[in-house]
Amino acid sequence: MSDYDLSIRGGTVVTASDTVRADVGVRGGRIVAVAERIAGAAREIDASGLLVMPGGIDSHVHLAQPTFGGPKMSDDFETGTRAAIAGGTTTVLPFAMQPRGAGLRAVVQEYHQEADGKAYCDYGFHLIITNPSPSVLGQELPALVGDGYTSFKVFMTYDDMVLNDRELLEVFECARGCRALVMVHAEGYDAIKFMTERLERAGKTAPYYHGVSRPEIVEREAAHRAISHAELTDVPIMIVHVSGREAMEQIRWAQNRGLKVYGETCPQYIALTADDMKGLNMDESGGKYVCSPPPRDHASQEAIWQGLQAGVFQTFSSDHCPFMDGVDGKRSPKAKTSFKWVPNGIPGVETRMAVLWGLGVDKGRIGMNEFVALTSTNHAKMYGLYPQKGSIAPGFDADLVLWDPARKETIRQELMHGACDYTPYEGLAVTGWPVMTILKGKPVCEEGRILGAPGDGAFLKRGISPYASK
Amino acid sequence: MSDYDLSIRGGTVVTASDTVRADVGVRGGRIVAVAERIAGAAREIDASGLLVMPGGIDSHVHLAQPTFGGPKMSDDFETGTRAAIAGGTTTVLPFAMQPRGAGLRAVVQEYHQEADGKAYCDYGFHLIITNPSPSVLGQELPALVGDGYTSFKVFMTYDDMVLNDRELLEVFECARGCRALVMVHAEGYDAIKFMTERLERAGKTAPYYHGVSRPEIVEREAAHRAISHAELTDVPIMIVHVSGREAMEQIRWAQNRGLKVYGETCPQYIALTADDMKGLNMDESGGKYVCSPPPRDHASQEAIWQGLQAGVFQTFSSDHCPFMDGVDGKRSPKAKTSFKWVPNGIPGVETRMAVLWGLGVDKGRIGMNEFVALTSTNHAKMYGLYPQKGSIAPGFDADLVLWDPARKETIRQELMHGACDYTPYEGLAVTGWPVMTILKGKPVCEEGRILGAPGDGAFLKRGISPYASK
Amino acid sequence: MSDYDLSIRGGTVVTASDTVRADVGVRGGRIVAVAERIAGAAREIDASGLLVMPGGIDSHVHLAQPTFGGPKMSDDFETGTRAAIAGGTTTVLPFAMQPRGAGLRAVVQEYHQEADGKAYCDYGFHLIITNPSPSVLGQELPALVGDGYTSFKVFMTYDDMVLNDRELLEVFECARGCRALVMVHAEGYDAIKFMTERLERAGKTAPYYHGVSRPEIVEREAAHRAISHAELTDVPIMIVHVSGREAMEQIRWAQNRGLKVYGETCPQYIALTADDMKGLNMDESGGKYVCSPPPRDHASQEAIWQGLQAGVFQTFSSDHCPFMDGVDGKRSPKAKTSFKWVPNGIPGVETRMAVLWGLGVDKGRIGMNEFVALTSTNHAKMYGLYPQKGSIAPGFDADLVLWDPARKETIRQELMHGACDYTPYEGLAVTGWPVMTILKGKPVCEEGRILGAPGDGAFLKRGISPYASK
Amino acid sequence: MSDYDLSIRGGTVVTASDTVRADVGVRGGRIVAVAERIAGAAREIDASGLLVMPGGIDSHVHLAQPTFGGPKMSDDFETGTRAAIAGGTTTVLPFAMQPRGAGLRAVVQEYHQEADGKAYCDYGFHLIITNPSPSVLGQELPALVGDGYTSFKVFMTYDDMVLNDRELLEVFECARGCRALVMVHAEGYDAIKFMTERLERAGKTAPYYHGVSRPEIVEREAAHRAISHAELTDVPIMIVHVSGREAMEQIRWAQNRGLKVYGETCPQYIALTADDMKGLNMDESGGKYVCSPPPRDHASQEAIWQGLQAGVFQTFSSDHCPFMDGVDGKRSPKAKTSFKWVPNGIPGVETRMAVLWGLGVDKGRIGMNEFVALTSTNHAKMYGLYPQKGSIAPGFDADLVLWDPARKETIRQELMHGACDYTPYEGLAVTGWPVMTILKGKPVCEEGRILGAPGDGAFLKRGISPYASK
Ligand SMILES: [Zn+2]
Ligand SMILES: [Zn+2]
Ligand SMILES: [Zn+2]
Ligand SMILES: [Zn+2]
Ligand SMILES: [Zn+2]
Ligand SMILES: [Zn+2]
Ligand SMILES: [Zn+2]
Ligand SMILES: [Zn+2]
Known part of the structure; x- marks a missing residue:
């Protein structure tokens, strides 16, 4: 034998x-x-x-996530994880999102049902907290952290998910207590809404204006705010999907002050620019590149590379958020009336590693070891999968x-x-x-x-993040 | 003759x-x-x-301002301006505050009645906008700017006055259109409330904890947020009563980027520290030093001097906000239950010039010409009183x-x-x-x-600030 | 009467x-x-x-200054001051340069003879120290400071004038003792020589390569070095003719740390660029723009404007250094063999005020009061002419x-x-x-x-600079 | 089998x-x-x-190095490497120093003779270039790089080793051509000499004044200068033995600009302070802590930790430079006359790993993996020993x-x-x-x-550093 x-x-x-x-x-x-x-x-x-x-670990993936009446995501656990393994990724961490009012535990159960027996690769769940009620923060969240859901995301924008500053502070303090790692979507809700209405009033409704409605200032401000809340509550945070120099410099500033602030960036910020959203002559085809934060410009891409080289970013994720380009997605009748209705998100779980290798390692911008750290090892360490994965x-x-x-x-x-x-x-x-x-x-x-089959992948109960407990 | x-x-x-x-x-x-x-x-x-x-111009003075059920301010136009002239100040700019729901024009009329025939020195009014409704921003405010009320203050904290980010953006955009100068009280409402409740739960209710409840982080975050909103709407702003290095560095950062962000500081930030609020053995006598933002520490004082020397600050004002130390003020029965009820504000219109001269010019930190600029000339230029005053x-x-x-x-x-x-x-x-x-x-x-008498002072209809229209 | x-x-x-x-x-x-x-x-x-x-005060002017075998300066005291008054300038401060080995006092006497009875406007002398011997630093310099020569310039480059670091430190310490104001020409000698030889070996000898041979790095490094020496000896310094962002940011950095480091800039850094030195198809006509530090690019011009607006620079001088464009100047036979032999310097005393007004005040970049400060008042204060002039x-x-x-x-x-x-x-x-x-x-x-005549102008015995004695 | x-x-x-x-x-x-x-x-x-x-790799060790008439180093290859293995270190990289005038190749041969058959652990040689003549830079150095001596150190101070700026630039350019990694001892020669003489004149000759004679300003200035020269010649450099915040911030600034500037720090900068040099009542026992750059203060130690955490530093070396504490070392008759004669250097090759573990890993400041990177892996990668070592x-x-x-x-x-x-x-x-x-x-x-024996260790012919060739 x-x-x-x-x-x-x-x-x-x-x-x-x-x-x-x-x-x-x-x-x-x-x-x-x-x-x-x-x-x-x-x-x-x-x-x-x-x-x-x-094998790659993609710690920022949206699968089978409800969209509150918007277009459905195209990928469920079966198709999404099939794409993942085709791209070299063997673990994904999608989000179990709490609709306002729902209990966290119930949401997690439902999400398990979505995943059970379907996945081609291993998976864990981040939570998304939209309703930080006393029972959520006092009982459900700590219990779920104990059960292996050791990280969660909060949103500083989006009608259905935005938390106000008070809620962010409560959530941060709770995270500190139960040693969960907080992921922050840093864009300022009010500023985006203000910009959006101004653009709409001016008749600027093409997908391109999605980018104009959420400029780097808005992302930087939210990043600074999240960092300040984290400093106040003495809790580590991970600022996800950083798109350009402005937010990145806030993270670097925080890191230089010794704060435990981490950063993630994504393929769209090194491979796309805002001009892609122009489509053909400002038509609806620009919608294919609509995601949030939006892609910026070539100078921002250079800034992101600097951040990858200098260690500002720990993880490189896809933020896979797979809306179709057809009428049930980017080109819905509603989406044609305003960029505001173009679903925010693009697919990427399958191409993530190839994009970073092709633009990064092959072009000499980063080394192979950094590639492994950014696509796998650091995700495992950051999210409590180490030393099982990574x-x-x-x-x-x-x-x-x-x-x-x-x-x-x-x-x-x-x-x-x-x-x-x-x-x-x-x-x-x-x-x-x-x-x-x-x-x-x-x-x-x-x-x-x-070669694999649905069900090859199993749920991963994760440990406490060493980054959260330092 | x-x-x-x-x-x-x-x-x-x-x-x-x-x-x-x-x-x-x-x-x-x-x-x-x-x-x-x-x-x-x-x-x-x-x-x-x-x-x-x-003669000194004190562009930040609170006189006869309603306090929404809190203790009354001790100074009305008569006593407050009497103190002013005794201290070398010949013009004050107090605030006509809009209670939520009230019309701006009516507020201004009432405030004129408070002042008419009473003042020992000249005066103009800043407005305080608490209710930026379409009619306020669309009609009243532009009309009042035209009538010589060319600046207004907005608050990022205080229950009765706080504007949310959306409101701030609307107000900033309006200011841009009518070329009013925006003064910003930069402290984050939610964070202060969060900290306050945490301290109260821990039984930390002495006046000293007022300072703990609004640390520099909270002021810095709000300053960054205000700067970002101003950058987004392309409008100049004046961040008032800056207390220490953190907020100051945000202003310097903005100025270095070419943004039109101005700064004011006050006697309490060069002459007092947080420890003063300890009183005698953490007793209620510490309330005499309670103001917002609170005094910090000696390193912060040094930072403020640096900012005064390097031109970060354009004006040095008193933020005179005269609450009594007795039972109808700092030592009210309610105030004894929590620092939260200690009225925020200290007197200073009479001592402003002597404090800056004594600690600044006499100690060799600034020159006489800078003293004049900081106590008079720059106020006149900043607030549209030049070349009549200053x-x-x-x-x-x-x-x-x-x-x-x-x-x-x-x-x-x-x-x-x-x-x-x-x-x-x-x-x-x-x-x-x-x-x-x-x-x-x-x-x-x-x-x-x-030697003067009530009524010596007259109302000043102010011109557009050259700082607002650059 | x-x-x-x-x-x-x-x-x-x-x-x-x-x-x-x-x-x-x-x-x-x-x-x-x-x-x-x-x-x-x-x-x-x-x-x-x-x-x-x-009337304008131009505190950086070269008149009748020996050039060690190079082409003669075109302007003596008569023609140079005639140009000055034609441009609105009523006081100039040229340099009495010490040739290596010469005594300072003798140099000053000779320079007086050059000036006596010739000047159309008032004048004082800065010294140039090239030979900081014990007798120069121990006796001559302090005595001359007492006699009204209260400032001097040192060079960090040029064969005939460069001081090494040890000499700079000795001179700085001496300046501290006698309260003279030190002006620093900040460009690194060795780096320029290294670059020059490299360019010459590559056959790059056109005037344009003058700029390439002394890039911003070289100026920034020297500025940092001078600042460090000044910090070590605790002496204020004025870094003259700052050309772009890199050196400017060193000065700002020093000022933000509370160091007494001042800055001067000149018309060539807001009105010219390195491309001007290309002439017509890289011909010798580019020599007309050769000065040191060389003009940079448009981004640098913007940086200089930022510095002027933010108070990094106290003075705006011409650095008038009038070499002819003919064969006895920019186009000498030797100059045609290498940019190295093109005399460094351009005329500007007559145009200084018009250039700053035209590009600055008229374009809305600075105000009239700032114009007066930058062209007159600050020079008077900086160099001990106040309150007689300015x-x-x-x-x-x-x-x-x-x-x-x-x-x-x-x-x-x-x-x-x-x-x-x-x-x-x-x-x-x-x-x-x-x-x-x-x-x-x-x-x-x-x-x-x-309308004036030679001899209208008189020598100005200057007082101690308040900037040197703070 | x-x-x-x-x-x-x-x-x-x-x-x-x-x-x-x-x-x-x-x-x-x-x-x-x-x-x-x-x-x-x-x-x-x-x-x-x-x-x-x-096994630890100590890439900065001085063994059997001549001292130009000063006290002998106590460790030769035998005793020094014996100490190394006792402390967990299995590879050392000492320096083959070129006395002025000597040929490089000859120096290397002699140094081999010193080492042959004596070492308890493996070793390679850095070169020290003191005489960058055309033959050294044109032939010897490139040839030696090809033979496995792929890094060298240059000094910006010390009578017998200092290179002036022109020489540094020549050496940097040569390094670029032959892809050698340049290590820089960054302290300004002239400033140290100036300070030393000033202190001596004031009778301040105790060992403590060694630190006063080379303050952080002097190290920062040299670091900035080296960085500028490296930027000009486009060559990567490693700034060794960084002692505190000032120099560290220059390195971070350079890294943030995308320059290839690396940093090393040492046990003395996290475990000692300048006060240690006071000895007992300023006596000669303070000499035991005399090294260059000198230890600073507790705030500097914190800064160094920040740099270790944030990735500013790639390597943690001992700078083992073992002078005896007796009359043939720190307490020589000459040393008693002035700190200037106290030999610069302290032993540390044996304690390096224990100090970093004890103060770093055990105290929770860095992790075990970072410890391995800082004490071994990064040295191997930086100096061309990877993947044989590390x-x-x-x-x-x-x-x-x-x-x-x-x-x-x-x-x-x-x-x-x-x-x-x-x-x-x-x-x-x-x-x-x-x-x-x-x-x-x-x-x-x-x-x-x-358990080992002299001769267990062998010479390591090193490859080109990937850090030098990026
Ligand atoms: Zn997101
Ligand atoms: Zn996402
Ligand atoms: Zn206020
Ligand atoms: Zn106030
Ligand atoms: Zn010069
Ligand atoms: Zn000059
Ligand atoms: Zn060294
Ligand atoms: Zn060493």
Whole structure:
């Protein structure tokens, strides 16, 4: 009987700190050895010429999330996680959103039902707190943190989710007590509404004006406000989907003062610009790029790279929020009346790793080890999945992506595996591509062919984030 | 017949830029000549050995302002302006506050009635906008700006006055249109309320906790927010009563980016600290120092001096807000139950100039010309009183203070001329003191003796601020 | 007998702080009155519709300065001061330069001989210290400070003048002791030499490469170094001719830390760019714009305006350094072999005020009072000429310029009054122009016609700078 | 025959990114496997309850370095590397210093002779360039880089080593061409000399004044200068032994601008202060703490921690420079006449890891992974030793330290293994201590007992630094 169910042989193992020629031995779905030579496994995969990296962890993904009467998200747990594994990602962290008035526990139960038996990859849930009532903050949230839902997101904008400053402070203080990690969507509600109405009054309703309605000032102000609330309550926060220099400099300023403020950025902020939302002659096709915060300009992209290089950002996530481009999405009749009704969000869970590799590693802006940290390891550490997920070493789940750094591909919709009908990165040529994804020792995707099945993925009960408890 | 009703002879004339040995000739209440020698005036005042400076302008004074059921302010227009002239100040700008729901025009009329025939010195009105309804912003405010009420204050805290972000944005946009100068009280309402309740729950109710409940973070956050709203709407703002480094650095940051953000500071931030609010063993006597923002610490005082030296601040005002120290004020039965009920505000209109001279000019921190700019000239320019007020040159009103730079005094309540029953600067020894105040050519105070009368002062219809229209 | 030799009537008097309708009365060459109406003077000048401002003080001018074998400066005291008064300037502060090895006192005597009886306007001398020997620092310099030479310049570059760090420190310490104000030419000698040789080796010898050889980095580094030396020895310094954002931000950084670091900028940094040095197709005509530090780009010009607005700079000087454009100057045979031999310096004493007014006041970037401060008052205060020079008030010398803010002119060489054969501002159209210059009560130039004579100007023994002794 | 010569079993393996329970298998001196269970090795070491970390790399060590007539360093290659392994360090990078005038190649040969057969641990050489002649920069240095001496240090101070700015620029440009990594000792020579003489003239000659003679200003200025030169020549630099906030902020400023500027700090800047140099009543015992830059104060220590946390610093080295405390060192007759003659440098190669663990990891300031990065991995990457040294993974040399995180020790001289007669950390109580050091698979120290022998260590030919070639 062999010591190993599986060995990945001949590849170059890349972790957040190291790059070594090594074989990887797997038994019972877990990595049990990393060695120069692992012979005699029940199954061997030849990784010669390939990089063996930890499977991606995408800690910011929206799947099957209700939209309060707006267009439905195209991806449920089945299609969304299928896209994930096709892109090299083996763990996703979507959001269990509390509709105002609903109990948190009930929401979590429902969300479990959405996911049960459907997922192609592992998953955990962040919570979204929209209703920080005494019972939510006093009982439900702490209990859920104890049950492995150790992080949650709060919104500083959106009618159905916005918390006011008082609520943010209450939530932050609660997070401090139960050591949950707070994720903050930092855009100022009132300012956006003010800008939106001004634009609408001026007849500026094309998708492009979505960006104008929420300029960097609005994101920076909210970031500063969230940081101040965090400083006041002495609680770490993660500011998600940072789009440009202004908000980034607030985070850097906070970090330089010794505050525990973390940052996330996303593919759209290094690969898209506000001009993409112009579509063809300001038409509705610009809606394909509408997300919040919106993409900015080339100078902002450079700022984001600086932040990635200098350690301002810990994680690179997709903020996958997959609305269709058709009439049941970006081009709904209502959306044509104003950018305000264009659903906010774009797909990205499948392309996240290829975009960062192509624009980052292949162009020499970041190294391979930084790539692994930004797409996997840091997510695991930040969100309490470590040391189960996020690296290649004995004891970790055998979640791996075999990466061909020389493979040239052009991102296009026909390559995609999710339910969404477009990709905002259509036509982007990259060098570097995932050629096999392995989940807990099982190859689940190879050269774009799905080998896994719904139910391969399991729910992850997460631990307390070490970033939240420092 | 003499060319001059009055001449001030033998003194050293100090303006915001110049210091010269000169006589000053007055006719019809206005300065008509500044010359080496002005002989033959109907009346001559000997200013040998004295400095002749523009009468002080205190652009931040609260007189006879309703307090929504709280203790009454001790000073009305009569006592407050009497204190002003005793301290060398010849113009004050108090606030006509709009109670929620009231019309602005009616408020202004009522406030005129409060002032008519009572004032010892000239005065104009800032408005306080608490209810930015369409009719207020669309009609009343622009009309009042046209009538000479060219500035107004908005509050980011206080139950009865706080504006939310949407309202602030609407008000800022309106100010931009009618070229009014916006004054901002920058402290975050929700954060203060949150902190206050937390402190009260912990039984920390002594006056000292007033300061703890509104730390610099809260002021800084509000300053950043106001600056962001101003940047978004492209409107100049004046952030008043800045207390320490944190808010000051936001203003400097904005100024360095080329934004039109101005700053004011006050005597309490260079002469008091949070520890003063401890009183005797945390007793109620600490209430005498309760104002908002609260005094900070010695490092903050140094920061304020830096800001005064480097031009971050344009004006030095008293924020005179005269609550009594007795049972009808700082020591009310309610106030004893929580710092929250200690009325926010301290007297200072009479001591403002002596405190800045004593701690600033006499200690070598600022020069005499800067003193004049900070106590008079810049107020006149900032608030549309220039060139009627604020300097010594032909054409200006003959508002003067004769200052003895060598006079040693110790500030104490028995020297004061207002209605308040204490001074927070009790015991502060200073060198430099006003020995005569002249209003429109008439000596109204000499060596602490009031020579003027109620009604000497007139209402000032102000012009558009050049700072608002740049 | 009249009280006044002269009155200037009907104009608007502008000082560094005030703008008033007033007449100015003069007796014995000094201002004795500023009044609404001054009648009965022996001579009256009608200034209706004009601004009456303090005559310009140009505190950075090179006249008749030896160049160690290089081309001669075109202007001596006669032609240079003739140009000055034609441009509205009534006081210049040129440099008495110590050749290495020479005694300071002897240098000063020789320079007096150059100036005696020749000057059309008043003048003082800065010293240039190139040889800080014990006798120079121990005896000559303190004695000369006592005799009214209260400021000196040191160079961080140029073969014949550069001081090394040790020498700078010795000189700074000496300045601290005798309260002289130190002016610093901040460019790094070694870096320039290194860059120059590299460019020459690459065959890049056109005038344009002068700018490349001394980029902003080099100026910033030297500014930081000078600031550090000043901080170490606790002595105030004035960094002259600041060209762009990099050096400016060092000065701002120092000022924000409370250091006594001052700044000067010049017309070339708001009106010229490095591209001007390209001439026609990189030919020798680019030499006309060669000065040090070199002009930068449009972003730098914006930075300089920000610095002027925010108070980073106290003075605006010409750095008039008048080399001819002909074969005895910019186009010498040697200059054609390398930019290194193109003499560094351009004329500007006559155009300084018109350039700042035209680009600054007329375009709304700065106000009239700031104009007066930057071109006159602050120079007087900075260099110990106050209160004899620099403002309009009783006691000041009657040095005035009558300015027509509506006059449109195009700067061109045929309008110039100096000895130089070109102006670098040729073709610049401005609105605002000096129409009469008055020196100590005597009109010396009117509408471009010189009315004064050599010898009208006298040597000014200067006092200790209040900026040096704070 | 076993697959493994050695296995380390039962421990927790810590790398720069990961912490896992794993056994480590070694064959032929190299790590060949990291696995859950490695049985059957020829020799097994029980690491239960211990951390298994990469052996320390100390990239800043002075051994057997000539001192130009000053006291001899106490450690040669034998004693110095013996101390290293006792402290958990398995690779050191001392300096082959070029005396002025000497050829580089000859120096390297001599230094090899010093080291040959003596070292207890592996070693490479940095060069020190004191004489950047054309032949050194044109031939010797590039050739030596090719031979594996891929980094060198330059000094901005010290009589015998200082390079002027021109030389620095030449050296930087050369480094750029041959892709050597430049290490910079950033302190300003002239300023130190100036301060020293001033102090000596004032009779301030005690060791304490060493610190006064080189304040943070002097280090900051040199750091800024080096950064500017690096920016000009577009070459990465490493600023070594950063002592406090001032220099650190220059590095952070440079990093934020996207410059490739790296930083190192040392134990003395987190564990000592300037006051230590006071000794007993300012006596000569303060000399034990004299090093350059000198230790600062507690606020500086906090700044250094911030820099360690925020990624400003890449490496934590000892700057081991072992002068004796006796008459042949710190207390020489000459040293008693002035701090100037107290040799600059303190021992630290043995205590480096324990100090950082004790004050950093044990106190919660940094994590274990950061500890490994700062003491080992980043040194390997920075100086071209990766992937031979610096981590625990297949292919790496089996250089390991077994660390007991619970062991309490008090640092004291009797525990030390080098030749120096004191430790500046005498009496420092720490928790966390190395209990076994393994060099290329051979235990060389266990519980303070040396098991290795001179000659165990070999010379390391290093590759080009990836930091230099980015
Ligand atoms: Zn979001
Ligand atoms: Zn999202
Ligand atoms: Zn207020
Ligand atoms: Zn107030
Ligand atoms: Zn110069
Ligand atoms: Zn010059
Ligand atoms: Zn060193
Ligand atoms: Zn060293």
